Structure formats: structure tokens, C-alpha cells
Amino acid sequence: MSTQDTTNGPADLSQSRFLKACRGEQTDATPVWLMRQAGRYMAEYRELRKKNTILELIKDPALATEVTMQPIQAFDLDAAIIFADILPPLEGMGLQLEFQKGEGPVIHNPVRTEADVRALRQPDPEEFLHFTLDAIRLTRKELDPRGVPLIGFSGAPFTLASYAVEGGSSRNRVLVKSMMMNRPDLWDIMMTKLAKLAGDYLVAQAKAGAQVLQLFDSWVGELSPYEYENFVLPYSKLALDIAATAGVPVIHFGTNTSGMLPLIQKAGGDVIGVDWRINLDEAWEILGHSTPVQGNLDPVTLFAEWPALEKRAKDVLDRAAGRPGHIFNLGHGIVIETPVDNVRKLVDYIHEYSRTLRG
């Protein structure tokens, strides 16, 4: 990364590897970042967590900035992603969120009835998510001299709805799917609010300084293509249409989407993120090579000893074949116990080997 002159305001990183790849332009090497790259696998993060809950880290802009920068200081990553979570936006709608130890996130007043749906507020992210917007502004000051762009993100309407209705994680998602199937009228009200919230939040993050945005639909792969097309796609599209007004590249990511990639693409996004359950070359062929792609190493591969990990990383890069518009990433977030040394080696290897694949 070249050092930028920031004496005259924010840096222009439009020619950075990551932004060029988001636009489908050729780069000297494949850019790489890793979902959940700031997190518990790093000792620096665990140290901060001793004194702070997750929500405390997220809601203190200085601490969120510190966490965001930890992997950037440790590894040669091509992008930072603001340390935040997909769930705090639900607090602005009136839901009571708690991260319980060992239980994961819990919503104490889940959305189950018509009254619950109608009571959901349509919040203004500029007001109630100011902590993340402030963290973005602070982080940009740290990142600009390094020439590293910053990603802002939001949960997608279906993934947010799953948490809001189920009240936490859920094996079969019977409650959220039941509302979708049996009360399409309520579903429409809730999903429209969630789509506007996600879209507005992404735009606000771009205004605060995020140079790329990502919509996370982590749970969308629990749906059939039929349900996705009829009950989710219109709302993801609304969120992505709003986000597109920010004028920065938008990545649209989901897991378990191998059987419905054309629908994910139809919903929108400049870059499509794919998980590891499909070969990258096959996914890219389905999407068409003019659409940039992000992915797609199984996060658990990072538990392999280096020769096995190298082989699998090489396989992903070989399938991308040095084509412009590939952003290397995992197929989902880094797993908690991941060996840090493997992360370092992987990031360096992606740059080194991908250079050799350029014409």
C-alpha cells in the first residue's frame, strides 16, 4: 500500500487494489480481507474484551477504532471493516438486545404478533447508530495514511428478520418462516422497515467515510429459491437500491446460496460474495465474469497445517485464474480459535501467488 498525503482532507483510495477489484479492474495482485478479521482469534482483541462487553466495544468509537485497526496492524490486508455487529440497528426499532455469554445474541422482546410488527419504529441511523458512524470517521484517520480503504456493513432484511422474530439463533427458523408464509401482510410491513433501515444505515456509513459497503445475508441460505424470490429478494433489492445512492461499491454476501446465485445477483450489489460450498470458477461462470466476486475459502481451512492450507488457497486463486474482479476472502467469518500465524501466512501467500497469475 502506498502512503497517502492526508494533509488536504481524506485520502482518495480509488486506485487501491481493493477498490479497483470492486470495480472489476485489473490489479497487480488479488486483494484480500477476511470476514470477522477483527475478533477473538487475536490476543489483542481478547485483551480488550476482558474489560469490555461486545456492545461496549461497538458503542465506544475509540475502542471500535482500536479493534478495527488490530488486524490491519498485524497483517497486510487490503481493506479494513469497521468493528460493529449486524444487530444494534434492531435496538433503534425498539428491540432489546443482549449478547449473553455462551448463548450468543438474544432479543428479549421478539416480534411475534401483529402489534409487535406495527410497533417497530423506523429509526434514523444518523441518530441512533452515531457510535458506529463516529468510529468510521475516527478509523478513516488511522487508515488513510496507510492507504487502506474501509468497509461499512449492514445485515440484510431476512437475516435481521430472523433474529427479530426468533429472538436469537434458531435451528429451523420455524417462527420467521411461518410469519413469511402465513402473514405476508405483516411480513411486508416488517421487511420494508428492515430494508429501509439497512439501506439508510449503509448510506450513512458511506457518508461517514466508508469507501465500500457490504450487505450480509448470513441466513438467507435457509430459504428455498421460491421463498427467496417471492418474499426476500424484493426487500434485499430495496436495501441495495438505497445503498447504491451512496455512490460507492456494494458487496452482496450470503451463505448457502449455491442453488440461487442468479437470484442473489438479481437483488443487486456490485460484487457478489460466495461461500465455499461451490467452486469459485463455477460460481463466477453462473454470475458472469463481468460481475466481480468475493470468496471463497472455507474458514476452517485455516486450521490446516501450512502445506494443506496453501494447497487450498492456491486452488481458489487458480479457479479465479488471475481474472480482474476477484477479491479473496473466506466463505464466512473467521472461526474463534483460528491460529494467527496461518492468517498472516495466508494473506501474504494470496498476494505473492496471485501476482504470478497475472498475464
Add this chain to the structure above:
Amino acid sequence: MSTQDTTNGPADLSQSRFLKACRGEQTDATPVWLMRQAGRYMAEYRELRKKNTILELIKDPALATEVTMQPIQAFDLDAAIIFADILPPLEGMGLQLEFQKGEGPVIHNPVRTEADVRALRQPDPEEFLHFTLDAIRLTRKELDPRGVPLIGFSGAPFTLASYAVEGGSSRNRVLVKSMMMNRPDLWDIMMTKLAKLAGDYLVAQAKAGAQVLQLFDSWVGELSPYEYENFVLPYSKLALDIAATAGVPVIHFGTNTSGMLPLIQKAGGDVIGVDWRINLDEAWEILGHSTPVQGNLDPVTLFAEWPALEKRAKDVLDRAAGRPGHIFNLGHGIVIETPVDNVRKLVDYIHEYSRTLRG
């Protein structure tokens, strides 16, 4: 179903709807059965469970027969599946299995070290799984007069290995994938034993009277196509090759396989089972229409009110387009709280509507 004459030995059900569809032959209506059709959503089953643990029901041939017959008595299903579980075979290898309340299955001595792998026995299913083989013999006597064929089944090597190594269910399957990536030598020993066990067990069930066999690879969709092809497919193929010697149709089922259906097919099986994460017509086109398919309604759809459920069942049948070789099923097992009345309506609707799709 026509009543069969069983005075001269076991009934020949080769012309039943289900067996014809397994061979890709045209039938008057689409045959239907439902994964986990005997289970907790039925009051009759819950009644038996009050006095018996799951393992007690499985290991008592008379009780296993009674449970197997419960959905056959309640619904117009085209096949029964023996009441059993994929995990008891692991006991024959030396693993200590327990179904803990609310926790699901637990293996008290999971396979973690080289010594653990080498200590795994290669058991003879005829000996240590005699209870299920006896249950198959008993159940056939109940089913033959009704003209309903019986399915025997086994877990596939990777799904069995996941339980054996993780010791229970697991979010990321770090331990089993780590052994696969880092100790291919041990992996080969364990997977070869599991493949032989699965294959032998399927053959034993056919000999005892099962007219169709199913290999369940419920967790295979956590793998990348790369891992599946190199580290799992050869062992699934070994199990399926052994099963094929029984001379009855074999169904090969996995979930989350949308991105690697050709590899699942390459491993073997006369019928390929697909989950709901891909449209049935697209899956069938990938597999080729000469391969019979089984699937693929989202089990949670059974929580819909009838008009919505009917619409989705119709969509699956319309995508099958009345082609020979479609077996209607859910994309995975019935969910515990499923409304019984919807099961009845669904089974009847599949028969009624699919008749109208025949040329």
C-alpha cells in the same frame, strides 16, 4: 396400494409406485414418503417415548416395528422407513453413544488421536445391529399385506465421522475437518472402516427384507467441493459400491449439496436426494433426467396454512413436470412440532395433483 398375497412368502412389490419411480419408470401418481416420518410430531410416538428412550425404541424390534408403522397407519404413504438412527452402528466400533435430553447425541469417547483411530473395530452388522435387522423382518410382515415397501438406511462415512470425531453436533466441525486436512493417513483408515460399515449395514438390511436403501449424508454440505471430491467421495463411493451388491435401489441423499450435485452423483446411488435450497427442475437438469430424484420441499413449509403449503407443494410437482423418476419428499427430516393434519393433506395432495400432470 393393492393388497398382496403373502401366504407364499414375502410380497413382490417391484411394481409398487415407489419402486417403479426408483427405477425411473412412469407411475400413475408421484410416490411420496417423508424423511423422519415416524417421530415426535405424532402423538402415538410421543406416547411410546414416555416409557422408552430413543435407543430403547430402536433396540426393541417389536417397538421399532410399531413406530415404523405409525405413519403408515396414519397417512397414505408410498414407503415406510425402518425406525432406527444413524449412530448405533458407531457403538459396534467401540464408541459409547448416549442420547442426552435436550443435548442430542453424545459420544463419550470421541476419536481424536492416532490410537483412537487404530482402536476402531470393523464390526459385523449382522451381529451387533441384529435388533434393526429383526425389526426389518417384523415390519415386512406388517407392510406386505398393505403393499408398502420398506426402506433401510445408514449414515454416510463423512456424517458418521463428524459425530465420531466431534463427539456430538458441532457448529464449525473444526476437529473432523482438521483430521481430514492434517492427517490424511488416519483419515483414510477411519473412513475406510466407516465406508465398509455403512456398506455392509445396508446390504444386511436388504438381506433382512428392506426393498430400498438410503445413504444419509446429512452434514456433507459443510464441505467444499474440493474437500468432498478428495477426502469424502472415494469413501461414499466405497459404501455405495458395497450397497449396490444387494441388488435393490439405493438413494443417495445429502443436504446443502446444490454446488456439488455432480460429485454426489459421481459417488453413486440410483436415486439422488436433494434439499430445498435449489429448484427441483434445476437440480434434475444438472443430474440429467435419466437419474431419478427425490425431494425437495422445505420441511418448515409444513407449518404454513394449507393454501400456502399447497402452493409450494404444487411448485415442486410442477418443476418435476410429471416426468418418470420423481419421488416426492421433504428436503430434510420433518421438524418436531409439525402439524399432523398438514402431513395428511400434503400426502393426499401429492397423489391427487401429480395424477393430473401425467400425459
